[in-house]
Amino acid sequence: MELIGEYINYIRAVKRFSPRTVDIYRSALDEFTAYLNGAELLPSLNNSLLRSYEVHLLSKRKLSPRTVRLHLSVLSGFCRYLMKQGLIQSNPLHSLAKPKMEKRLPVFYRKEALEAYFSSSRLWADEECLALVSAGSPEAYEHILRRLIISLLYHTGIRRSELIGLQCSNVDTSRSVLKVKGKGDKMREIPLSAELIREILLYLQACSKMGFAQAPSGSLLLTKAGRSLYPAYVDKAVKQELSATSGISQRKSPHVLRHSIATELLNEGANLNSIKEMLGHSSLAATQVYTHNSIEKLKEAYTQAHPKCLASKK
Numbered sequence: 001m002e003l004i005g006e007y008i009n010y011i012r013a014v015k016r017f018s019p020r021t022v023d024i025y026r027s028a029l030d031e032f033t034a035y036l037n038g039a040e041l042l043p044s045l046n047n048s049l050l051r052s053y054e055v056h057l058l059s060k061r062k063l064s065p066r067t068v069r070l071h072l073s074v075l076s077g078f079c080r081y082l083m084k085q086g087l088i089q090s091n092p093l094h095s096l097a098k099p100k101m102e103k104r105l106p107v108f109y110r111k112e113a114l115e116a117y118f119s120s121s122r123l124w125a126d127e128e129c130l131a132l133v134s135a136g137s138p139e140a141y142e143h144i145l146r147r148l149i150i151s152l153l154y155h156t157g158i159r160r161s162e163l164i165g166l167q168c169s170n171v172d173t174s175r176s177v178l179k180v181k182g183k184g185d186k187m188r189e190i191p192l193s194a195e196l197i198r199e200i201l202l203y204l205q206a207c208s209k210m211g212f213a214q215a216p217s218g219s220l221l222l223t224k225a226g227r228s229l230y231p232a233y234v235d236k237a238v239k240q241e242l243s244a245t246s247g248i249s250q251r252k253s254p255h256v257l258r259h260s261i262a263t264e265l266l267n268e269g270a271n272l273n274s275i276k277e278m279l280g281h282s283s284l285a286a287t288q289v290y291t292h293n294s295i296e297k298l299k300e301a302y303t304q305a306h307p308k309c310l311a312s313k314k
Helices: 002-013 019-036 047-060 065-084 111-121 127-134 138-156 160-164 194-210 231-243 254-267 272-279 284-305 307-313
Strands: 177-181 187-191
Touching (some): 002 019, 019 065, 047 065, 111 231, 111 254, 127 138, 127 194, 138 177, 160 254, 272 284
């Protein structure tokens, strides 16, 4: 429908939603129009029909409450757009009861497991590996690249899309910062450790050995074919690198690495606002989900300081 097309262009060009988010919105709106089966769009945006659509998604489509809430959220955003255009008077989603869902806690890797990974892979991410690249080994280059993918995701907490979008000019070694373009094209700076800078410089040397000419505005991370990374490549790299590490049995994904560093920072006493800025969250509420793991610290403090616990140890 024409109105939906206009809305998709709006969230892409004006709101600057990521391509993946735009695809999710388009898919959800296409499903709603299919449900209407030719009925007019604007008159259909009423509480009664939307409630029927919600039941359809839950009972007929067998979607989870979380996914149904996503569909309704997309429709709510569309209705807000229609209100701005003066096409409807109110948002019918406001009075619609949403399905309840269990609150999921973020999955994360233990600090010890990731330390084991970096320790075991260090033998390859050094000058010896670089010598193999010089000898024409694309496998050695890929090993340096895959380890750097893990290092960047874990040390900086950036999203997969942000990793893929990194340009050579985003690395400022003189100031030890990484410039990252996040959601809504918002720029932020993340500190780089000396260890991570050394690994980036090693990777850039490997690129030179492979004959890749990298312009400042070009992609920082390149496949062995000299092309920019893509989502499936990053997912596969993370899975390959972490699969051999004992202690990592959870889902192996870039986002779990992001959860992991956020959890570690919080447990080590980092300020929530600082973590929010590092992760590029638009609100503190999104960052507060990582306080789930602080219960472990609370238990530790409880057993070490509570009078009853101390008495039982005597």
